[in-house]
Amino acid sequence: MLEVSDLHAFYGKSHILHGVNLTVGDGECVSLLGRNGVGRSTTIKAVMGMVDAKGSVKFKGEEIGGLKAYQVAHKGLGYVPENRDIFPTLTVHQNLLLGMKGTKQSGRWSMDDMFRLFPRLQEREHTAAGVLSGGEQQMLTLCRTLMGDPDLVMIDEPTEGLAPKIVELLRELFIEINRRGVSILLVEQKLAIALEISQRLYVMGHGQIVFEGTPEDLRANAAIRKEWLEV
Amino acid sequence: MEFFLISMLNGVTYGLLLFMLSSGLTLIFSMMGVLNFAHASFYMLGAYFAYQISVKIGFWPALVIAPLAVGAIGMLVERYGLRKVHKYGHVPELLFTFGLAYLIEEAVHLIWGRSAVDYRVPAELSGSLFKIYGTAFPEYRGFMMLVSVLMLVSLYLVLTRTRIGLVIQAALTHPDTVEALGHNVPRVFMLVFGGGCALAGLAGVIGGNALVTEPGMALSLGAIMFVVVVLGGLGSLAGAFIASLLIGLLQTFAVGFDGSLGRLFAPLGISFPSGTFLGELWGLTISSAAPVLPYVLMVLMLIFRPRGLLGTRDV
Ligand SMILES: Nc1ncnc2c1ncn2[C@@H]1O[C@H](COP(=O)(O)OP(=O)(O)OP(=O)(O)O)[C@@H](O)[C@H]1O
Numbered sequence A: 001m002l003e004v005s006d007l008h009a010f011y012g013k014s015h016i017l018h019g020v021n022l023t024v025g026d027g028e029c030v031s032l033l034g035r036n037g038v039g040r041s042t043t044i045k046a047v048m049g050m051v052d053a054k055g056s057v058k059f060k061g062e063e064i065g066g067l068k069a070y071q072v073a074h075k076g077l078g079y080v081p082e083n084r085d086i087f088p089t090l091t092v093h094q095n096l097l098l099g100m101k102g103t104k105q106s107g108r109w110s111m112d113d114m115f116r117l118f119p120r121l122q123e124r125e126h127t128a129a130g131v132l133s134g135g136e137q138q139m140l141t142l143c144r145t146l147m148g149d150p151d152l153v154m155i156d157e158p159t160e161g162l163a164p165k166i167v168e169l170l171r172e173l174f175i176e177i178n179r180r181g182v183s184i185l186l187v188e189q190k191l192a193i194a195l196e197i198s199q200r201l202y203v204m205g206h207g208q209i210v211f212e213g214t215p216e217d218l219r220a221n222a223a224i225r226k227e228w229l230e231v
Numbered sequence B: 001m002e003f004f005l006i007s008m009l010n011g012v013t014y015g016l017l018l019f020m021l022s023s024g025l026t027l028i029f030s031m032m033g034v035l036n037f038a039h040a041s042f043y044m045l046g047a048y049f050a051y052q053i054s055v056k057i058g059f060w061p062a063l064v065i066a067p068l069a070v071g072a073i074g075m076l077v078e079r080y081g082l083r084k085v086h087k088y089g090h091v092p093e094l095l096f097t098f099g100l101a102y103l104i105e106e107a108v109h110l111i112w113g114r115s116a117v118d119y120r121v122p123a124e125l126s127g128s129l130f131k132i133y134g135t136a137f138p139e140y141r142g143f144m145m146l147v148s149v150l151m152l153v154s155l156y157l158v159l160t161r162t163r164i165g166l167v168i169q170a171a172l173t174h175p176d177t178v179e180a181l182g183h184n185v186p187r188v189f190m191l192v193f194g195g196g197c198a199l200a201g202l203a204g205v206i207g208g209n210a211l212v213t214e215p216g217m218a219l220s221l222g223a224i225m226f227v228v229v230v231l232g233g234l235g236s237l238a239g240a241f242i243a244s245l246l247i248g249l250l251q252t253f254a255v256g257f258d259g260s261l262g263r264l265f266a267p268l269g270i271s272f273p274s275g276t277f278l279g280e281l282w283g284l285t286i287s288s289a290a291p292v293l294p295y296v297l298m299v300l301m302l303i304f305r306p307r308g309l310l311g312t313r314d315v
């Protein structure tokens, strides 16, 4: 589904990614782990066409490197930014509307689905999104992207700073996303949740992939965890 | 009493005209982060286009065609000028709009000459609408008010009730996120820039004949427009609206007020003989101070509240 090879990314003159290679299969859930600042967010932004990048990005067999972000989105890639990037002055309902690419609801997800998964959002449907709690904003960011019916969704640090109860809700949503045939590329800090829901994991260090394997491989490899993950 | 009512109406009319300019400028600034120095030049283009069209086919077609033409020019400027300059940062963008203002002024000189053109209020609207104690309120002022209010309501409806309006609102603060959701943000930028220019053009069509249509009009109204935007708070539409009305009323009242600053204090039993401290200042008539009042207000605002009335960021 997604094949990234030899991806380099730049912010102005600083060279952040040094040849990243990764793949995500059809319906697969893959996690991208690593310490702060190693370039995980930059990787998905580069795939999305949001930063200057060189190298090849293939989606559904088609080269999408060099396309603009809105064109990449129309190919079926969804992006859930970090920091719960909701539109604060718009209502929950309006935020969800903006997730849709056209005016008609179609595809895997409807607004009712979202409200069934997160009744909290329905209660606050006509409230300005800026006053929602952190957890509610995270749900909204995710649901907003799903409204665009992506075939692969890239989610950047969704559980950061959230209460265990809400993390549990999100975990259920990830499983539901996968169940509906949507692939996931998840950037996570919490090793436990990544090990539990992913089929494969990548570990990043200094702008490169330093480990690739299954959850069992990573559990068994204490050296990698110690060198690249534990603080 | 009639002075008060008529000045009030005139002030509101002028204020709404200012808002037609400052609203576009504000939207463009919030979205692209660039203060468009050429904005008032599009106002001037609107007036000259309307003059040309009304000479050839009449005022009513001009009312529609001129703003559309100005909007189209605005879109071209964004698409083939500003967008190319954008990647070099905000300073080159500012310089670009400066250059553009100059270019438009020179073009106007070349085509229509250096003195004012005879762009008149249409005959149908040159009567008076009503009289208050013998003072007439011109029909055309009423028409200006009507057009401005219609534009205000449509702008509000477009921004809050339509899908493109939602996209614009979201892109004002989070353009990257909006684009990643699949919205063509570059095109939205172009439409907003063009729309802002069309509004300025419309202001030129209805203001050019009420005030004056000459090559200096961009500079004189442009300065006031920047005062409005600074007062209201850069990037705040509501702020721009309040500041537009405020400046409109302030200028209208000040011009019509004959009397000196010192006389304002007379009822309080305070007088300022010419020998006292700042005696000349107190003797200055308010109407002669009128043109500088907005700038005084702007300087005070910059000193005491740099973000403006409703702005969220400092200038
Ligand atoms: N807009 C930017 N301009 C310049 N440098 C940036 C920018 N964004 C990120 N960087 C730098 O790029 C590197 C990688 O950043 P990135 O956001 O990809 O890290 P990350 O792995 O997502 O970590 P985290 O999200 O925990 O900060 C960091 O060193 C960061 O300082």
Ligand SMILES: [Mg+2]
Pocket (backbone or CB within 6 Å): A040, A041, A042, A082, A156, A157
């Ligand atoms: Mg990050």
